[in-house]
Amino acid sequence: MIGVVMKMTLSFAPMEGVTGYVFRRVHHAFFPQADKYYAPFIAPDSKGEFKISRLRDILPENNDTIALVPQVLANDAEAFLHVARQLADMGYAEVNLNIGCPSATVVSKHKGAAMLREPETLDAFLADVFSRAPIAVSVKTRLGFASTAEFETLMPIFARYPICELIVHARDRAGMYRSAPDLDAFSAALRQARFPVVYNGNVFSADDFRAVSGRFATLGGVMLGRGAAANPALFRTIRGGDKLSLGELRDFHNALIEAHLASGLSPAFTAGKMKELWFYLHCLFPDCARPYKALNKARDLPSLRTCASSLMASCAFEPARGFQPPV
Ligand SMILES: Cc1cc2nc3c(=O)[nH]c(=O)nc-3n(C[C@H](O)[C@H](O)[C@H](O)COP(=O)(O)O)c2cc1C
Known part of the structure; x- marks a missing residue:
């Protein structure tokens, strides 16, 4: 029995190598309590082209049983928009922009979390993207590159654009996946937001979820990654349903x-x-x-x-x- 009706959305985080379309389909068939899934990132080249395996991952026929938001990792507005137009043609209503990926390979190409290091360039990129985006754009970010204090500079930039949802992994890039999430810096971000803000980071149990949702009443949602990969029934348990057998x-x-x-x-x-x-x-x-x-x-x-x-x-x-x- 699922006892809790929730206003917040619960989403499955994109996890490259783990949450591909086969996993998502089977997960949803067994545990249909996530509101939506985000696909691991598509990384287009400068012409907007990307790997066939990525196309297969987001093809509507491979995802017809779930609500999916494809994600794009790009620092070139033209390449981002090229993919966004293809997604629009496939019938997607939303594309997610990845500006949080901490991997050294990605950062060395000035993509992912590296974009948080150059606020003016990020601002110009977002201005270009939002002036021409054919579908709604959500953003998945971290609180900063070297420090979570950078979010004080970044949030006013985000606030200038009609972001449909801002997903905040509450760490800086330096924290990779290890540092403690900075809930105070996240809280400050939430207060300034004009759009739904989704919390992400270290929600591994129903208790973790209650702690986050209890502290942040205006949260738009919570995104679960490693916790849901370890316990595929975590969405159900969070909603008050049975624990995994x-x-x-x-x-x-x-x-x-x-x-x-x-x-x-x-x-x-x-x-x-x-x-x-x-x-x-x-x-x-x-x-x-x-x-x-x-x-x-x-x-x-x-x-x-x-x-x-x-x-x-x-x-x-x-x-x-x-x-x-x-x-
Ligand atoms: C193996 C792995 C792959 C990931 N791939 C992506 C990705 O493709 N796009 C993205 O935005 N985040 C990616 N992430 C980050 C997760 O989406 C999430 O932000 C992070 O794991 C923190 O959430 P958690 O503490 O609930 O796991 C990945 C994380 C891991 C561990």
Whole structure:
């Protein structure tokens, strides 16, 4: 039973390598409590062209069971708009701009979080994008590049544009995925916003969700990433529904393997994909160090299946534990 009616939207964060279309479809079939999903970023070249695998990821026919917002990583307005026009032609009503990606490769190309380092260039980029965007544009950002205090300069820039939703990962780029979210800096941003603001960062349990939503009453929504990858039923639990059962997890896991194979992924790549997911799932099994190590060494899909079954059968299962960031 889902007991909580919520005004805030609950969205599944984009996670490159984890939340591709096959994962999203299977996740939604088993746990339909996320309001929407964001696709991992499309990175167009200067002509606005991008990889076929990215196109497949956002094709409407591969996403017809879910609400999806595609995301674009670009620092060139023309390239961004080129992709936005293609998305509009596919029927999408919203495109998300990624200006939060902290990876060194992305930052070295002056994209993602690097754009927060140059507020004037960012302002000019946004002016160009918003003067010509064919569909609504939401923005996913961090609080700053070197410091969360930079958001004091960045927020007045965002406030100049008709951003349909501002998703704030409440860290600076220097904090990567490790530093504690800066809730005070986030709070200041929220007060100034003229558009819905979505909180993102370290919401790994229903208690974490209650702490954030309780503190920020005017929040437009909460986006979950690693917490929902570790516990795929987290959206349901947050809404007051049942916690994840081991049987459900087993069925979800096996259905995901079958869906990857049915999508044309080779057994070897399917095993690789499942290992990436197990980086998150294993957090729900507190004493699984040895079987998890064996799973990571699995050479092929049959041995991955065997290792996963044995881990799930032999280790204590604690769904409330949530994602455990590596120390
Ligand atoms: C493996 C991985 C891949 C990610 N890929 C993307 C991406 O493609 N686009 C994006 O905006 N954020 C990406 N992120 C960041 C997440 O969307 C999210 O902002 C971050 O994990 C913090 O939220 P969380 O604490 O709920 O996980 C990625 C994060 C991880 C761990």
